[in-house]
Amino acid sequence: MSEADKQFNIHDYLREYLFPHFLCPGCGHGIALRALLWAIDELDIDKDRLAFVSGIGCSGRLGAYIDANTFHVTHGRPLAFATGLKLARPDLEVIVITGDGDCLAIGGNHLIHACRRNLNITCMMLNNEVYGMTGGQVSPTTSDDRFTTTTPYGNHEPVFDACALAEAAGAGLVGREITLQTPSLKDVLKQGLAHPGFSFIEVMSDCTEVFGRKNDLGSSAEMVLTQKASVRPDFLENAVDQPFRPHQIKTGILASNDRPEYAESYRNHIDAMKRDHGHA
Amino acid sequence: MPDSAPSETVSLQGNHACALGALAAGCRFFAGYPITPSSEIAERMSVELPRVDGVFIQMEDEIASMGAILGASMGGMKAMTATSGPGFSLKQENLGYAAGAEIPCVIANVMRGGPSTGLPTRPAQADVMQARWGTHGDHPIVVITPDSVPEIYMQTIRAFNLSEQLRVPVVMLYDEALGHLIEQVRVSDGGDIEIANRKWAADPGPEFSPYAAGEDLIPEMVRPGDGFRTHTTGLTHAENGFPTQDPDVVEQYMHRILDKLEIHKGLIESYETIDTNDADYLVVAFGITARAARRAIKQAHEQGIRVGMFRPITLWPFPVEAFESIIDGKRGVLVAEMNAGQLITEIERYRPAECRIEGLNRIDGETITPRQILNRIQELADRE
Numbered sequence: 001m002s003e004a005d006k007q008f009n010i011h012d013y014l015r016e017y018l019f020p021h022f023l024c025p026g027c028g029h030g031i032a033l034r035a036l037l038w039a040i041d042e043l044d045i046d047k048d049r050l051a052f053v054s055g056i057g058c059s060g061r062l063g064a065y066i067d068a069n070t071f072h073v074t075h076g077r078p079l080a081f082a083t084g085l086k087l088a089r090p091d092l093e094v095i096v097i098t099g100d101g102d103c104l105a106i107g108g109n110h111l112i113h114a115c116r117r118n119l120n121i122t123c124m125m126l127n128n129e130v131y132g133m134t135g136g137q138v139s140p141t142t143s144d145d146r147f148t149t150t151t152p153y154g155n156h157e158p159v160f161d162a163c164a165l166a167e168a169a170g171a172g173l174v175g176r177e178i179t180l181q182t183p184s185l186k187d188v189l190k191q192g193l194a195h196p197g198f199s200f201i202e203v204m205s206d207c208t209e210v211f212g213r214k215n216d217l218g219s220s221a222e223m224v225l226t227q228k229a230s231v232r233p234d235f236l237e238n239a240v241d242q243p244f245r246p247h248q249i250k251t252g253i254l255a256s257n258d259r260p261e262y263a264e265s266y267r268n269h270i271d272a273m274k275r276d277h278g279h280a
Numbered sequence: 281m282p283d284s285a286p287s288e289t290v291s292l293q294g295n296h297a298c299a300l301g302a303l304a305a306g307c308r309f310f311a312g313y314p315i316t317p318s319s320e321i322a323e324r325m326s327v328e329l330p331r332v333d334g335v336f337i338q339m340e341d342e343i344a345s346m347g348a349i350l351g352a353s354m355g356g357m358k359a360m361t362a363t364s365g366p367g368f369s370l371k372q373e374n375l376g377y378a379a380g381a382e383i384p385c386v387i388a389n390v391m392r393g394g395p396s397t398g399l400p401t402r403p404a405q406a407d408v409m410q411a412r413w414g415t416h417g418d419h420p421i422v423v424i425t426p427d428s429v430p431e432i433y434m435q436t437i438r439a440f441n442l443s444e445q446l447r448v449p450v451v452m453l454y455d456e457a458l459g460h461l462i463e464q465v466r467v468s469d470g471g472d473i474e475i476a477n478r479k480w481a482a483d484p485g486p487e488f489s490p491y492a493a494g495e496d497l498i499p500e501m502v503r504p505g506d507g508f509r510t511h512t513t514g515l516t517h518a519e520n521g522f523p524t525q526d527p528d529v530v531e532q533y534m535h536r537i538l539d540k541l542e543i544h545k546g547l548i549e550s551y552e553t554i555d556t557n558d559a560d561y562l563v564v565a566f567g568i569t570a571r572a573a574r575r576a577i578k579q580a581h582e583q584g585i586r587v588g589m590f591r592p593i594t595l596w597p598f599p600v601e602a603f604e605s606i607i608d609g610k611r612g613v614l615v616a617e618m619n620a621g622q623l624i625t626e627i628e629r630y631r632p633a634e635c636r637i638e639g640l641n642r643i644d645g646e647t648i649t650p651r652q653i654l655n656r657i658q659e660l661a662d663r664e
Contacts, residue, residue, distance in 0.1 A: 069510070071351075077347040084347065084348030088309055088335065089356065089505070106480055112340075113340035
């Protein structure tokens with residue numbers, strides 16, 4: 001355990017007067033929230049400057065529990081709201097908490113354009129492969145053959161690789177981690193927060209109560225261990241055991257670039273316009 | 281327009297007047313998406329906002345534009361977007377969020393023919409009901425419908441004032457013909473117009489509740505970074521900002537957001553009357569149609585027909601008391617509108633006994649002419 005971990009006290013960041021929280025037993029979202037607050041703590045960001053924007057779904061409810069400026073907006077639209085907020089208030093540290101349905105289905109258009117613009121926002125997408133809040137329907141990340149309440153004969157749709165999508169669309173930094181590796185998740189989120197452009201972090205969460213139960217995936221502990229067995233951390237990229245790790249869900253920092261940050265580039269253009277045209 | 285520019289009279293297109301009115305009101309954030317016949321508002325804003333250190337952004341779609349202005353507004357900037365029929369439909373979801381979470385914002389809807397893609401370059405007045413009831417659930421909204429380019433300018437300023445004071449979305453509703461009409465407008469230097477701002481909360485004490493309101497029913501707004509650290513949600517919320525399903529608290533919240541417009545209706549309502557006092561008949565018209573009605577009424581007077589006009593400038597909430605006092609004693613009312621009969625359903629609610637109410641409707645993508653209105657006024661008078 002590091003020094004930082006000893007000092008980090010999650011209770012400093014929570015609105016505990018709202019407890020009991022509404023997450024199901026075994027849900028991975030709470031661990032992801034812990035990792036995010038831990039990363040914020042290590043970066044020593046002032047709570048008054050923190051703005052969390054979340055959409056609809058289980059992920060969308062996390063914001064309310066954080067002692068900061070929190071905005072729970074419409075389904076799929078947190079990145080659109082966050083874009084306006086960040087442009088109006090560059091002094092705020094704007095963090096979007098979203099889910100696989102919120103971000104990749106109804107909000108997919110906003111995600112690719114947020115990546116393209118590269119505005120300094122950190123987007124944490126909690127992927128639990130399912131619409132949990134509405135009772136367990138299929139999502140764009142539901143694995144092959146999984147049962148959900150709207151795939152009663154098994155899922156036949158291909159899945160989105162959210163990180164590949166974000167990288168292709170130009171996100172400044174792209175990362176992925178599982179909740180079981182909480183310190184690594186914290187580090188990935190920390191790099192996302194520190195990155196000057198748009199950061200997209202996918203957290204492989206787990207939905208034990210709805211998704212796990214429907215697919216006989218066992219307890220939460222069993223689900224995260226299965227997850228761990230199927231991932232391939234970035235530091236093992238060139239390891240010789242590749243044949244024994246067939247699933248190849250890559251974790252760690254998967255991509256980064258130094259494309260111009262949107263707000264800075266906007267200001268530079270305006271300054272150049274004022275110089276060239278004599279507008280004071 | 282730089283803040284230091286002197287007042288001057290200039291020729292302006294309706295859509296440009298909307299943009300300049302917004303700037304004069306203090307709007308410093310615009311997010312939009314191209315759509316005919318409103319795009320000139322976005323284009324003018326893209327020129328002007330950077331000059332006054334504001335932000336212009338063209339978003340990926342109509343939904344995102346609406347979302348972005350709400351984010352900017354919660355960040356503390358006066359913000360607006362502009363669109364037309366199909367785009368206005370797409371904005372309804374976040375417009376409901378603005379109504380429920382009480383986020384100030386202005387939306388210009390430059391009406392074109394519908395349904396669907398309809399007649400993008402032709403005028404219509406068929407969004408009377410979409411403007412009022414486009415988003416789901418009971419909700420407060422203010423809709424302003426000007427009838428000239430100078431009025432677009434002045435009423436856009438008033439739209440911001442009302443939105444900021446009442447924490448309610450305000451829609452500027454006018455048709456394509458007005459949007460592209462060019463008239464003389466006296467553009468203010470800022471000294472002669474009234475600008476209203478939102479109330480900011482000052483003390484982030486432990487007892488602070490972001491949605492607690494005094495007698496005016498308007499909660500003070502919270503600026504992120506000022507130490508309040510509050511929660512904003514589209515879920516039905518208690519005074520502390522957090523979601524609730526407690527029936528008593530839900531009812532209290534619903535009544536407050538609806539009643540706030542009722543108790544401030546003196547501030548909101550505006551209308552114009554012409555010769556209504558001794559008239560036997562009344563024409564009700566708004567926007568571009570009211571201009572045709574003015575001429576028709578003059579011609580009817582020359583024929584000895586006693587007819588007046590009622591023109592709602594605030595379309596919603598409809599100026600009920602003013603209208604009821606005017607319609608009292610009238611023998612017939614003609615409601616002229618470029619749709620299949622939308623405003624007439626509201627007018628019929630206030631029909632006195634013995635009063636005939638008829639609609640004059642045009643749904644072919646053309647404006648209603650003075651001759652059409654005059655003919656119908658003559659028919660009303662001839663029936664007696």
